[in-house]
Amino acid sequence: MTPALRLLLAQCNFCVGDINGNTRKILAVSERARDEFNAEVLVFPELAVTGYPPEDLLFRPALHRRVKLALDEIAAAARGIHILVGYPEAVGVSLYNSCAVFFEGERVANYRKQHLPNYAVFDEKRYFVAGSQATVVEIGTISLGITICEDIWSPGIAVQSRDAGAEMICNLNASPYHLDKHVQRIDVVSAAARAGNLPIAYVNTVGGQDELLFDGGSFALAADGELAAQAGVFDEELLPLKISRSDGNLSISGPVRHLPELEESVYQALVLGIRDYVHKNRFEGCVLGLSGGIDSALTLTLAVDALGPEQVLAISMPSKYTASMSVEDAREEAERLGCECKIVSIEEPVGAFAATLAGVLDESGGVTAENIQARCRGVILMAVSNATGRIVLTTGNKSEMSVGYATLYGDMAGGFAPLKDIPKILVYRLAKWRNHSGVVIPTRVIEREPSAELAPGQKDSDSLPPYEVLDPILEYYIEADMTPREISEKGFDIDTVERVTTMVDRNEYKRRQAAPGVRISRRAFGRDRRFPITSRYTEHEPLDD
Numbered sequence: 001m002t003p004a005l006r007l008l009l010a011q012c013n014f015c016v017g018d019i020n021g022n023t024r025k026i027l028a029v030s031e032r033a034r035d036e037f038n039a040e041v042l043v044f045p046e047l048a049v050t051g052y053p054p055e056d057l058l059f060r061p062a063l064h065r066r067v068k069l070a071l072d073e074i075a076a077a078a079r080g081i082h083i084l085v086g087y088p089e090a091v092g093v094s095l096y097n098s099c100a101v102f103f104e105g106e107r108v109a110n111y112r113k114q115h116l117p118n119y120a121v122f123d124e125k126r127y128f129v130a131g132s133q134a135t136v137v138e139i140g141t142i143s144l145g146i147t148i149c150e151d152i153w154s155p156g157i158a159v160q161s162r163d164a165g166a167e168m169i170c171n172l173n174a175s176p177y178h179l180d181k182h183v184q185r186i187d188v189v190s191a192a193a194r195a196g197n198l199p200i201a202y203v204n205t206v207g208g209q210d211e212l213l214f215d216g217g218s219f220a221l222a223a224d225g226e227l228a229a230q231a232g233v234f235d236e237e238l239l240p241l242k243i244s245r246s247d248g249n250l251s252i253s254g255p256v257r258h259l260p261e262l263e264e265s266v267y268q269a270l271v272l273g274i275r276d277y278v279h280k281n282r283f284e285g286c287v288l289g290l291s292g293g294i295d296s297a298l299t300l301t302l303a304v305d306a307l308g309p310e311q312v313l314a315i316s317m318p319s320k321y322t323a324s325m326s327v328e329d330a331r332e333e334a335e336r337l338g339c340e341c342k343i344v345s346i347e348e349p350v351g352a353f354a355a356t357l358a359g360v361l362d363e364s365g366g367v368t369a370e371n372i373q374a375r376c377r378g379v380i381l382m383a384v385s386n387a388t389g390r391i392v393l394t395t396g397n398k399s400e401m402s403v404g405y406a407t408l409y410g411d412m413a414g415g416f417a418p419l420k421d422i423p424k425i426l427v428y429r430l431a432k433w434r435n436h437s438g439v440v441i442p443t444r445v446i447e448r449e450p451s452a453e454l455a456p457g458q459k460d461s462d463s464l465p466p467y468e469v470l471d472p473i474l475e476y477y478i479e480a481d482m483t484p485r486e487i488s489e490k491g492f493d494i495d496t497v498e499r500v501t502t503m504v505d506r507n508e509y510k511r512r513q514a515a516p517g518v519r520i521s522r523r524a525f526g527r528d529r530r531f532p533i534t535s536r537y538t539e540h541e542p543l544d545d
Helices: 020-036 055-061 060-076 149-153 156-163 180-196 260-279 294-307 324-337 349-358 365-386 398-403 424-435 444-447 467-479 484-487 494-506
Strands: 002-011 041-043 082-091 095-103 106-112 134-140 141-149 166-171 200-204 206-209 212-215 220-223 227-230 235-244 250-254 286-289 312-316 341-342
Touching: 002 020, 002 200, 020 041, 020 060, 020 082, 020 294, 060 082, 060 095, 060 106, 082 106, 082 166, 082 294, 106 134, 106 141, 141 149, 141 156, 149 156, 149 166, 149 180, 156 180, 166 180, 180 200, 180 220, 206 260, 212 260, 220 235, 220 250, 227 235, 227 250, 260 294, 260 424, 286 294, 286 365, 286 424, 294 312, 294 324, 294 424, 294 444, 312 324, 312 365, 324 341, 324 444, 349 365, 349 424, 398 424, 398 467, 398 494, 424 467, 467 484, 467 494, 484 494
Parallel strands: 002 041, 041 082, 141 166, 166 200, 286 312, 312 341
Antiparallel strands: 002 235, 082 095, 095 106, 134 141, 200 220, 206 212, 220 227, 235 250
16 A cells, blocks of 8 residues: 555634634644645635635625735645635636635635535525536645535535546535534435545534534545544544555545534533634623523533633522522532622612502513513623623523523523523433533532522423423424424324414514524524514414314
8 A cells, every 4th residue: 555645634713704813824724734744735624714604794895805815825835735725716796615726836726616505504605606617636646626515415526526537535614513413424425435436535614603513523434435534523623634545546544533422512512602602702701690590500501611710700680589599509500610600689670660660550560570570680791791891691592492481681681692502401411411520510400490480489380381392392393394283293282282383483573682592403593494573374273174
């Protein structure tokens, strides 16, 4: 077996719009690749120069002038090494999602993405024109084909590259995370490798970008689709690959990293999402309301793991309905995590609002009074945010957001919602998983019955079905697009299903005003699930029609 090529996949965390910062990172990694790894080829992810997704920044002419200057710098640095880098290519009025190949100061090849995704979180056809041609570049004794992200989901593109003379493929990606996404990627790329009978090196970006989370997990597959190398996830990493030739065929090899199981994977995704949102948006840290319940407890733990205890401030805001154990548990968790926790009673502002509204409303009890409490807490948190430069983390979960079990301008007030796509049952699983490495969330918090504590003896179950019932109904309705009748056929009471789905439909207006949060499911609220606020559409049907 003859060594043929030393190739390095650069799994990097770029910031959208930071063209200067991204370019500096590309140049620094390029120097390391050549001098430390002795690499002959260095491959960066899709749209590395701008970060992904740049969205309507792509409509700014000045952006493309800056991209051109960045590419000139990268070309000048390509000495003794081939650099493959993703960028937006402006040609007249057309824009392509492209990859440039630089060597010895020159652009020696260029590829334009052919398959533009336009589903789920993707809307590339809004911006780009599709390419149509294969690109193969000769590097040493290897003919290297280039594809970008969605291209590799079509085995025909791998065949096209092979027919154009490619002996292997480098695929540049910005592939966002959701549960089981890595398994799906391996299956799809494996099919492409077998179709083209070519080894494939797959580089993915890593990092948080608004709702999207990119997990990395770059890898390489042999021509038979078998795993040959695997990078880690949720962190930057350089994955070295050795390409060898034997009897005219190429083989590929490299290190293989262990990947986490579900709870650890989701937890790491949330930590990275918080860290990047806070740091990339230049906040001084975060502040959150710590109620003594499971959701805020998990949010606090995630925030401390993401940012460190010194950048996290917890505020317990008890009312006359708050159990003493809630304040005790909030203090205990903050102490275990090493972060500051302040106690601020909301009794005076709640009383002031009640007095003020007495001359406006005949009755300000019930839900009105409950929401005033939540909104007083929101005002306090936003005041602290203004005074300290810390972003407010909201603590609501997907189950609550789905059915509107949240208060606008109250517990929904804030800048980022880490648990926005986390169902309540998964909240418990994540809390228990985190406690395995040292108990930071008090056991009583996990075991006690959930309550908003906005009224005497209040429990979530007073307003909602048990979460063991609610969560699967929501998954079927939101992620699988099943009708209430179809859901009921899964073993759920039709009246309960129709009540839940009605709540989902009626609360779109709340969700439209909610803070962004990390996407971990196949169908998250926000850019992934876009329903009209004003709509009389319904799928409720009589069972006997």
